[in-house]
Amino acid sequence: MKPPLIAASALLLSACASQTPRPPTDSPLVVAAESREQIWNGVALAEDGRVFVAGPRWTGTRGPALAHLDADGKPHAFPDEAWNAWTPGGDAQRAFVNINAIHREPDDSLWVIDTGSPDFGGAPLPGGAKVVRIELKSGTVSRVYPLGADIATPQSYVDDIRIHDKTGYLTDAGRAGLIVLDLETGAARRVLDNHASTLAPQDRPIRLSGQTVKAPDGSVLRVNADPLELSADGQWLYFASLHGPWSRIETRWLRDASLSPEAVASHVEPWADLPPTGGTALDANGDLYFSDLAEDAIKKRTADGRIETVLVDPRLHWVDAPYLTQDGWLWLPVPQMDRVALFNGGQGKTTWPIQLLRLKVR
Template sequence: MKKLIAIVALTVLMSCANKKDRKIIEVAAFTGQQITGVTVSQNGRIFANFPRWRKGVTNAVVAVGEKGKAMPYPNTEWNSWKIGNPVSDSLFVAVQSVVAAKDKLYVIDTRNPEFKGVINNPRIFVFDLTTNQLAKTYVLPEDAYHKDSYINDIRIDLKNGTAYMTDSGHAGLVVLDLNSGNFKRVLDNHSSTLAEVDHLNFNGTSWNNTVHSDGIALDPKRELLYYHALTGYNLYAVPTNTLINGTEEQIQASVQLIKKTPAPDGMIFDSNNNLYLADLEKNGIVQLNVATGEMNVFAQGEKVKWADTFSIYDNELYYTNSRINEITGPINNMVFTINKIQLD
């Protein structure tokens, strides 16, 4: 009996070790350029973005080619803005996220460089990936954002012609009708979108910051939108139909507390009801089966350093290492990467 117990225990330990020791492949590396977003199109094209949190950002959006070579996307002119210069509708100002959906690339421009406040209405630029030309620009109206807003991430619901966004600077979600261009802000300063703590812990070191609704993931099968404050440990979901058609009161009433989780940034669903979430404080990524509630370590270690954004292509999970908690000064010599891991 003792021998059987020992074998079972060893099997469990080996299973955990295998998950932590998954082969992680570096796709691209950037020295002195802090990356946040990554996305892979249906044709395998890789795009990434670099937020303008400081001076010295070379490009806001790039296409990543063979051997990790990055080229400004869609061209150099779009990426030429410098802090303090005039803004326009043909310049990226402060890009936080890029997401490919079908044959389009959606680029979130927070218009909040250096976190000093929104200098111009936030925008979603949409590029046609077949022509690499601007196809549409959505401009957030004044009632959809605040001066301290930081429109963080976006998910595209092609079935319902809708986009959902998180605001990490001023807690709340933003819903966009992609056909009419109408926006509405929901769950503004709601308990589910507000930060729960004012710091995170990394090996005994405190990262002091308050970040509201940030991680976001769409479950198209169950028609639920999941979201999470970055400095917090509660995962929430709300039905997409209610987000689209419900009143604010109905939306608030439909919010579901799903589970206690690690504090995440990146979040995404695969095709098997698994939700992947970053575990920032433990340099890891966890896998949550939303049907059963079972949560396991998917990857962990020195190759996971603040997994910021996720994308899935060809059964591989892509993520960025933005290393946010490690930065205490100039980043000139720091290396930021895009990595990928084979899914189960």
């Protein structure tokens, strides 16, 4: 699959106060798309190379919550306008309230994680927290998995998903824990609630440009269970708070509903001491690509545990969930999350335009 190059000049509207640093002439980064209206924290590519982007409502993003970028880089609501038309007071069950992540599976299905709350840290609206499956070939929603109040609790921020066979595994960055979703029955269970492996540690703050990121209330921002990956055979789930370090557990223990919380917790193992990261991508060889937030860098943890720096560049400032194509391109949304107004006393510090970058890694 050879993804199309999305025109970098698309979506350029009126100039903003700050500008993206000028790239060095020898940089391996390729600008795939830019926007002066939308903050994208997620990207996925269809089998035919179509590019999809999404971003959470609380960043101040305007435009569709989930969009397909055309050949000129212009966003179009996906799967349709209705799914992207939610407004306060509207039906939260059949519209996107707040998308935090998108994830494409090899069968060309796109999985959308809706936290269900339009506000950062707010309780999910009734029926709002959900997993939405979209068939990319037809552009239709094939199933909605509601996450009830016992799963997506008032303290929850359902974060991301990985899938193997008939099971989905999700992280909850609000109420620390994992969610196991049966994709056939739709039944969901919480596991590892408030376990050390899913809780944000007190001694690993998120720092960018030498500054500690603060929550809206002025306290140090702490993000519980956030990044996760599955081994290619589905045997191991790797996961962490945004801050690290990472743990792993065999998925058979997560799928066994007969086990007590203590029994499940006993199978958690330390895996990798990685720094705070905005997002990750795991390849079939077991190499994990991740953004090192403190260093504006993309790094790789090899299958044998070595850490290699792939690229350091000031434009890689809070790279969020990357997407790795089969032909070795790492797609990098750069939402600059620490610069949004929510984390800066209401004063946005985003360096415009927001960029979607590509980097050849193998």
